[in-house]
Amino acid sequence: MIKGPKDNLFLLIKSLNKSEKRQFKLYVGRLGVNSDSKFLNLFNLLDKASVYDEAEILKSGIVKKQQLANVKSHLYKQILISLKLNPSHQNVRSQIREQLDFASILYHKGLYKQSLKILDKSKELAIQNEEKNLAYEIVELEKIIESQYITRSISGRADELTVQAKELSTANVIASKLSNLSLQLYGLFLKTGYAKSKEEGDKITAYFYRRLPKFKISELGFREKLWLYKAHLWYSFLMQDFLNSYKYASKWVTLFYDNPDMINLHPVFFLKGHNYLLEALFFLRQKPKFGKTLEKLESIVNQKDFPRDENVESLIFLYTQTAKLNYYFIDGSFEEGLKVIPKMEAKLKHYEDRLDEHHLMIFYYKFASMEFGAGNNKRCIFYLNKIISNRSLSMREDLQCFARILNLVAHYEAGMDYHLESLLRSTYKYLLKLEDLYEVQKEMINFIKGLQDIYPHDLKDAFINLHSKLTKYVDHPYERRAFLYLDIISWLESKIENRSVGDIIREKYLLTLKNAS
Template identity: 65%
Template structure:
């Protein structure tokens, strides 16, 4: 039996909305096919199944085993064709592709003039919407046609097309190089997290310097600027220059707001821009602006230029709830944030096929931090165990490391210390193996390891000593990253002042945002 989650056809059919399923059946009827066609019968069966079951398909008598693979491939293609015809999935990019295909058909029919006229209109629209890859393909087809059908002064026309091709080629190459740098930096961020020492900083700086192409800022179009801002954003995140990441995330969002028509064409990038702007504001602790941008993010669904499809729906969930959690961390309102956990878990279940493992683990870590701040150490530990027991090597290393450190603190805080020494040893070995043992982590482990040697009356003084040591690292270029994952200083202050972590963070937030 094939796993339904891994069967592409079954997953595609289950992703269809009611209107899309209805349109598919109308599409099949328009083809004039028999209503009992095998591929339609297979569609109807798969639509009803709760999970993919190959035995049930074969037992239905629709198809023999040796024919099943071909029938599934045919049905998969027909579903995609039906979706392509759906107005919901039409945008300027697909329309331009269609015009290019039509022009190519006209050319092969020998109708050169009609083809060129269609290509000229499509090229104007492509350039207007910054679709320069398609524009380049259009120019290349124009060159082929012009070589066979002279419509005007050939010399002038040839020079015009050659110059357009050169310009578009340069712009596309620049965009490709900028997008490569951005993607590589993003991949590095996912794998290792922020730079941890001078050597890592040197490597990242050298990489960015070597890979970032030369450019004339006055000649940059929308696409080039977008990828440039993305590259600088990820470089800023990696090097923990959060003011710089804020500036480039703001430029990213402003770029779209200044060109509203690009929002409809690139809704995912517009949405991601808001998410990274919020993340930057979180790191620089700008609570008031964070709240404004979060409210704008939540209103995006009502923006007529912002079309919500299945992909956007899942991203809206991901970014909205991730930043709602961050707002509670920023404002210290942990208890108020607990009720949204059920909404998050429901969303993770609903969008499970569209959210990758990394983002799910980040949610679990944030939920664990929420419960930790709310004083519920046992529930905090439950969510941390979901991360610690995850064996995926692709997951961010620093997230796994700090989950283990928080796990130790949560066990101590909840009074579950009967096997703390063993957990400390396991965590210490793990951090050494990952080469991720920072000074803040060492101090925390040293404190927890010697906890049993402290007399109760001396405990507050020991908290003060640890607090004084960790305060030295609060603004350290590399050590400060520990406090991005766990505000251990506020936790220590809560122990010293006999207050909750939430009270301490709220007091700091009020002082910071006066």
């Protein structure tokens, strides 16, 4: 993991593997004049450095202070050009763009038939691989050439291009509207989490259906269907409708298995689809199906022909490791789950610079919850502090809320009563600020606040009383969101029955299996 200032050029150089570094040096060395250039010397210096230190760069004498910005900018550009030429970064999309560039050059040289020949082949490749934006660009260039010059390519060419342009434009508009809707819903989920009230749920529903474009499913291609399923998935998640979340995540994943060539072209979307499928199965408590889905995903990504780059590697880590944690939460196997945390935490440090803050915080919350479930309250508090000390309020406000609630419970369980009063004040103040204080949270805070005045022999009655108050919210369409983050009911039952939380959750899981069969 890179420490120190996050300089973009330094981070780019540190992301290069041995093959990419070798190719860069061959690329700049093709001209003898570059062999002792400032930007190459700067590259070698930064490649060996463990941290970005501008003072050390200037001290080396490679470049003067007034030149540094320009030399860094030039080096950054040269590295990107070198990476673009690397076969590992070539894909169908880049091939089509390259052919489009070639066709444009031929057009400007007056070689119209050669240009049209390349465009026709590129268009076929673009449509075949669902690159309809590029296909539309190609058709527009074809129209320009056909409208300005007499090519006599085929009769009825104008009508053919007009129809193609209209069809591609319609598909692109639908895809754009669906991708916009999906992105807006995802952004809303990251900011506020699940719908908190009927009013908010109604607002989300109205927003969703108002922006959902009209279409015929039979006329949608792979790309349009992918965005459609994404939009429905995020709407379902926001509404805590996990059956429909499972339905659309399944459609998403099946879409790739029905179009296997798209896995190589869009490995990121393939991975994301599996991640949401696993998440839906987790919320539905379908452990056997969850295990098989995770096993299948790991089998596919470990195949030699599965496309890999730094981004894909990071996502494989993120999704498979999150799923492995969730696997133990389904039936309360916390002691078993603890065994994976140290190894996972070590790997997390390697990927920390590539993962966004939101996902890092989710890892910490899951570590904290696992430790809490196993009775390791001080370790739970250790991980929760990483979330609570995060000042980025735009990041999953609901996660921040329940981290604070769990923090109160963990302090009580750890016997750290001397902290409770100040924690109660800060938690209450935080929740009021977010306008996120709901009945389950109110009851929990009032309960913990009153614990200091309850005699030991009255504790069990207090737990029973709180349990009866909270049970009515378990199936409430909006209040039940509290139990997705912290299984308060099982914790209370463990206190009442003097058993571990894991035993209580395991018993409920087995009962669910029995009833299902």
